[in-house]
Amino acid sequence: MRPNNPFPLLTEALQEIPKAEEAMAILILHELGSDLPRELPLRSILESLARAHGNALPPIAFHVFLEKLWEFPPLMRRLAARRDAPPEALERLAQHPDPEVRATLAFNPKTPPGILEALYRDPTLPWRVLRGLVRNPNTPKEVLEAIVRSKWGRRITERAKARLGT
Incomplete structure (x- = not known):
């Protein structure tokens, strides 16, 4: 609210x-x-x-x-x-109900890998968060691989594959 x-x-x-x-x-x-x-x-x-x-x-x-x-x-x-x-602020922001806040966090190159992984595990996973995850240099390899396997869409999948070098 x-x-x-x-x-x-x-x-x-x-x-x-x-x-x-x-x-x-x-x-x-x-x-x-x-x-x-x-x-x-x-x-x-x-x-x-x-x-x-x-x-x-x-x-x-x-x-x-x-x-x-x-x-x-x-x-x-x-x-x-x-x-x-600080990491504790980023952790708290990862819990924010507004998907645009979480998407902004996913795009932030200073967001640690653990928080990016938590964003990916969110059951509501907004599209913009996915876009941030495939662009963020800190996104763990396992998350990128899961994105490729999940076939979220051609652009997202291609971007994740490119980041993985496949």
């Missing part, structure tokens, strides 16, 4: 993260800037936080965002794409 207005939750989350002043200013300026509904500047907020912490989001940011904004998929997708995400 996506919150109607994530602004209060995002504001609360940023207050718990050190060195978040610039990110908070971006959020507030966005909120004050227009009466028209617009997408939150999530990329700018995350990049500001990363700059304040030596160009990597601190683990506390992942923890706080996962706890407070789990039900806001646009932010979860941004976190799943980050190459600086």
Whole structure:
């Protein structure tokens, strides 16, 4: 369930993260800037936080965002794409109910093989997750072989075969 207005939750989350002043200013300026509904500047907020912490989001940011904004998929997708995400954040994101969050995680080249294998074992296995798995350099050979055997479709099968060198 996506919150109607994530602004209060995002504001609360940023207050718990050190060195978040610039990110908070971006959020507030966005909120004050227009009466028209617009997408939150999530990329700018995350990049500001990363700059304040030596160009990597601190683990506390992942923890706080996962706890407070789990039900806001646009932010979860941004976190799943980050190459600086700690393994425990990636493990949690692999459980997210939104298939686009899991697909983003499958495409992330920093996602460890064990998490990619767990994504493949998901009984709901969305098509986009499969696409990410066959493109991710960390996808275990066994998963690629299973994809080939399962015959998910010509493009997916060909991509998995190419990755296997067969």
